[in-house]
Amino acid sequence: MAVVFQAIGAATALSSANVFDSKRIQFSYGRSLSERKASICAVRSDGMLYSGSSPRGRKPEPLISNAVATKAEGSTASAASKPGHELLLYEALREGLEEEMARDPTVCVIGEDVGHYGGSYKVTRGLAEKYGDLRVLDTPIAENSFTGMAIGAAMTGLRPIVEGMNMGFLLLAFNQISNNCGMLHYTSGGQFTIPVVIRGPGGVGRQLGAEHSQRLESYFQSIPGIQLVACSTPYNAKGLMKAAIRSENPVILFEHVLLYNLKERIPDEEYVLNLEEAEMVRPGEHVTILTYSRMRYHVMQATKMLVNKGYDPEVIDIRSLKPFDLYTIGNSVKKTHRVLIVEECMRTGGIGASLTAAINENFHDYLDAPIVCLSSQDVPTPYAGTLEEWTVVQPPQIVTAVEQLCQLQ
Amino acid sequence: MASLGAVINHHSCWVPHFTDHHPQSPSNPIHHFLRNPDAISSSNNTTPFASNRFNYTEAGRRLDSIGDTTDDTGVLNFPGGKVKFTPEMEFVSPSSTERIRCYRVLDDNGQPITNHNFVQISEEVAVKMYSDMATLQVMDTIFYEAQRQGRISFYLTTIGEEAINIASAAALHFDDLIFPQYREPGVLLWRGFTLQEFANQCFGNEADYGKGRQMPIHYGSNKHNYITVSSTIATQLPHAVGAAYALKMDGRDACTVTYFGDGGTSEGDFHAALNFAAVMEAPVIFICRNNGWAISTPVSDQFRSDGIAVRGQAYGVHSIRVDGNDALAMFSAVEAARRIAINEQKPILIEALTYRAGHHSTSDDSTKYRPAEEIEWWRIEQDPVSRFRKWIEANGWWSDEAEYKHRTTIRKQLLDAIQVAEKSKKPPIAEMFADVYDVPPSNLFEQERSLRETIQRHPQDFPPDFPF
Numbered sequence: 001m002a003v004v005f006q007a008i009g010a011a012t013a014l015s016s017a018n019v020f021d022s023k024r025i026q027f028s029y030g031r032s033l034s035e036r037k038a039s040i041c042a043v044r045s046d047g048m049l050y051s052g053s054s055p056r057g058r059k060p061e062p063l064i065s066n067a068v069a070t071k072a073e074g075s076t077a078s079a080a081s082k083p084g085h086e087l088l089l090y091e092a093l094r095e096g097l098e099e100e101m102a103r104d105p106t107v108c109v110i111g112e113d114v115g116h117y118g119g120s121y122k123v124t125r126g127l128a129e130k131y132g133d134l135r136v137l138d139t140p141i142a143e144n145s146f147t148g149m150a151i152g153a154a155m156t157g158l159r160p161i162v163e164g165m166n167m168g169f170l171l172l173a174f175n176q177i178s179n180n181c182g183m184l185h186y187t188s189g190g191q192f193t194i195p196v197v198i199r200g201p202g203g204v205g206r207q208l209g210a211e212h213s214q215r216l217e218s219y220f221q222s223i224p225g226i227q228l229v230a231c232s233t234p235y236n237a238k239g240l241m242k243a244a245i246r247s248e249n250p251v252i253l254f255e256h257v258l259l260y261n262l263k264e265r266i267p268d269e270e271y272v273l274n275l276e277e278a279e280m281v282r283p284g285e286h287v288t289i290l291t292y293s294r295m296r297y298h299v300m301q302a303t304k305m306l307v308n309k310g311y312d313p314e315v316i317d318i319r320s321l322k323p324f325d326l327y328t329i330g331n332s333v334k335k336t337h338r339v340l341i342v343e344e345c346m347r348t349g350g351i352g353a354s355l356t357a358a359i360n361e362n363f364h365d366y367l368d369a370p371i372v373c374l375s376s377q378d379v380p381t382p383y384a385g386t387l388e389e390w391t392v393v394q395p396p397q398i399v400t401a402v403e404q405l406c407q408l409q
Numbered sequence: 410m411a412s413l414g415a416v417i418n419h420h421s422c423w424v425p426h427f428t429d430h431h432p433q434s435p436s437n438p439i440h441h442f443l444r445n446p447d448a449i450s451s452s453n454n455t456t457p458f459a460s461n462r463f464n465y466t467e468a469g470r471r472l473d474s475i476g477d478t479t480d481d482t483g484v485l486n487f488p489g490g491k492v493k494f495t496p497e498m499e500f501v502s503p504s505s506t507e508r509i510r511c512y513r514v515l516d517d518n519g520q521p522i523t524n525h526n527f528v529q530i531s532e533e534v535a536v537k538m539y540s541d542m543a544t545l546q547v548m549d550t551i552f553y554e555a556q557r558q559g560r561i562s563f564y565l566t567t568i569g570e571e572a573i574n575i576a577s578a579a580a581l582h583f584d585d586l587i588f589p590q591y592r593e594p595g596v597l598l599w600r601g602f603t604l605q606e607f608a609n610q611c612f613g614n615e616a617d618y619g620k621g622r623q624m625p626i627h628y629g630s631n632k633h634n635y636i637t638v639s640s641t642i643a644t645q646l647p648h649a650v651g652a653a654y655a656l657k658m659d660g661r662d663a664c665t666v667t668y669f670g671d672g673g674t675s676e677g678d679f680h681a682a683l684n685f686a687a688v689m690e691a692p693v694i695f696i697c698r699n700n701g702w703a704i705s706t707p708v709s710d711q712f713r714s715d716g717i718a719v720r721g722q723a724y725g726v727h728s729i730r731v732d733g734n735d736a737l738a739m740f741s742a743v744e745a746a747r748r749i750a751i752n753e754q755k756p757i758l759i760e761a762l763t764y765r766a767g768h769h770s771t772s773d774d775s776t777k778y779r780p781a782e783e784i785e786w787w788r789i790e791q792d793p794v795s796r797f798r799k800w801i802e803a804n805g806w807w808s809d810e811a812e813y814k815h816r817t818t819i820r821k822q823l824l825d826a827i828q829v830a831e832k833s834k835k836p837p838i839a840e841m842f843a844d845v846y847d848v849p850p851s852n853l854f855e856q857e858r859s860l861r862e863t864i865q866r867h868p869q870d871f872p873p874d875f876p877f
């Protein structure tokens with residue numbers, strides 16, 4: 001029974017990786033960083049339809065250049081039929097934000113450097129000039145307090161969006177988020193609603209150091225009264241942003257530092273996504289791969305390799321971290337009977353841990369194999385480039401995990 | 410082509426503000442982006458904060474160009490404004506020789522010290538103020554006893570701070586949003602919260618607006634503009650600033666008012682809220698009930714500043730120290746503060762000096778850390794209620810008879826209210842899962858179903874009148 005932990009990639013120095021079974025494939029991980037970067041290309045939604053099923057045997061298959069199923073498979077807005085417009089993820093966030101601010105005068109933004117500076121990731125660029133200082137408010141450096149401010153403003157009828165410059169900084173706001181944001185609607189007997197959106201970039205980036213590589217979704221997931229969503233493409237970033245702003249509940253929207261410059265063509269017409277829905281990225285038959293945020297791209301990269309090896313993985317971007325979309329996930333589990341979770345959270349107490357428990361509880365009878373969860377190790381994120389690479393799940397590990405899973409009967 | 414491996418946008422968050430990104434005047438030696446406070450306050454725009462703060466202001470001035478002053482102190486325009494130099498090295502002492510003076514109108518015998526500089530209140534207002542203060546006293550006594558009898562689980566009295574509660578509430582308007590700590594039920598009382606409603610919350614029955622979800626004394630009522638009490642200390646201060654910011658955006662003729670104790674001023678939220686309110690020029694009134702004790706911690710162990718009023722100055726906030734046991738002084742100060750806050754759109758800090766003449770709560774026995782004589786002295790000799798009573802009686806607006814009648818009536822009403830509240834049903838199970846979100850999500854649906862099943866399967870383990 002193989003439960004794959006971190007397959008420490010490099011064939012060289014880390015033979016002391018004691019979780020490694022010697023019979024496992026030692027793939028050479030010698031490609032340079034720049035090579036790897038070049039191979040991670042932008043995801044396009046109007047990709048080719050994946051046609052035909054792959055037999056279990058290892059017949060040679062033509063190289064599929066794009067392993068992403070077309071959006072027409074399930075979602076409402078069909079990007080393939082309308083021309084749409086191309087933009088980057090941070091621009092999509094801004095577009096969603098701007099549309100909501102134009103639509104509803106109570107929507108406002110609060111955060112550090114969001115005003116004239118335009119936000120440290122340019123998500124709020126231009127908004128202060130358009131809507132004024134009061135609606136795009138620069139705050140002093142006191143996360144707990146401006147989050148508290150947003151809560152007070154929300155109880156008075158505004159719909160504030162709090163931007164944490166980096167998700168890790170919102171740890172300072174934990175008191176307000178846990179004790180007040182999630183609670184006051186309940187303890188007041190429903191008298192006061194708190195329709196705030198708390199958003200910001202998190203995740204492991206490019207050598208930002210431990211303090212700036214936090215994954216807060218695991219800490220926040222227990223707080224009752226809040227909803228958590230994670231965006232991963234420009235399309236869902238805009239849709240989730242709009243949905244979060246319109247929601248009456250407090251919503252925390254997790255963005256990823258490395259995904260802001262993703263480019264995609266999104267529809268011109270207005271659309272709002274469902275906060276509690278997962279996204280079917282690629283239907284398949286052999287294994288269900290559940291992931292979110294940046295790891296979606298590592299999974300899709302691994303999927304290309306898997307498809308070439310004859311596997312047919314079903315990839316679901318869970319998007320909604322609290323509550324889980326157990327309907328979509330359940331249907332997938334009932335079809336494939338094998339689950340692999342790929343996340344960026346730490347092993348202990350991460351989203352994957354909760355998801356594993358939820359799936360085991362609800363769909364135990366449908367599983368042919370134990371759920372495998374690939375996560376980051378329980379270490380602070382190291383700074384050195386190579387070490388940082390190894391702390392995040394990489395596509396070859398995902399390939400190995402799927403192969404392991406599918407070999408079990 | 411954008412790529413996943415793209416470098417983080419290099420306008421990263423760690424570029425300090427003072428770096429010169431402005432390409433226009435390369436010949437200027439120092440060209441900082443300076444928030445010149447004068448530029449903002451002199452704005453005549455109907456929408457303040459429009460684009461004034463985006464004007465670049467030249468901050469740097471060479472030292473040798475200051476030839477216009479004859480004294481050798483000189484001035485340099487550092488970011489933040491002009492400051493004079495001095496060749497004398499002097500450490501500013503933490504407190505001046507004299508503490509900030511305390512504003513008071515009535516002396517210990519309830520007689521006005523002076524005939525001006527306070528608001529003359531009408532008989533109607535004065536009588537309502539007094540009767541509400543007396544009601545608060547009776548309410549505290551009876552609920553405290555009810556807790557001791559085991560009828561409610563917890564209670565927290567306002568003994569000694571009745572004037573702060575009622576007089577401040579009387580000076581405010583109904584539209585002013587209240588963000589309380591937990592020792593301000595008098596504000597709710599003034600606004601019309603009935604004794605029955607207080608009792609319902611303390612008993613957590615189905616008529617409680619909080620639907621039985623909070624401990625006793627955690628009152629909250631949106632129709633009275635009183636935000637639900639949250640147990641956490643000082644978290645309501647930033648809330649008040651945020652709400653004031655909302656009022657400011659709306660241009661409403663209202664302000665927010667928030668209360669906290671001396672202990673609460675040690676929290677980080679106090680610092681940040683004052684700072685934010687000053688920077689944002691938000692119409693908030695911060696009322697600190699400096700009652701000398703934070704459970705067992707005396708103020709000498711809480712801070713070393715000259716109380717709280719002096720701190721307001723440090724943040725750029727207008728502050729005043731008031732005799733919190735003097736109802737007229739409290740009324741006048743709060744009334745003036747409200748006018749300034751709304752008309753001039755700025756925060757005000759009021760430090761009301763008083764004494765916590767009761768225990769911190771029913772879980773506390775304060776004779777363990779302070780002498781019983783001290784408590785007695787403050788409770789009897791410095792009672793704000795009797796002091797105000799002397800004033801209204803001197804005006805012929807109150808009498809012994811009225812006193813007796815009022816207190817017995819209230820006492821009876823309270824006992825009745827408690828009986829009714831005690832007998833009322835507790836909230837049903839559905840209320841345990843409602844209001845976590847606007848609509849219960851599937852997992853809560855599941856959990857409620859599971860709980861109901863459990864109760865049905867094991868009815869003997871639950872009380873017979875368990876509210877289904």
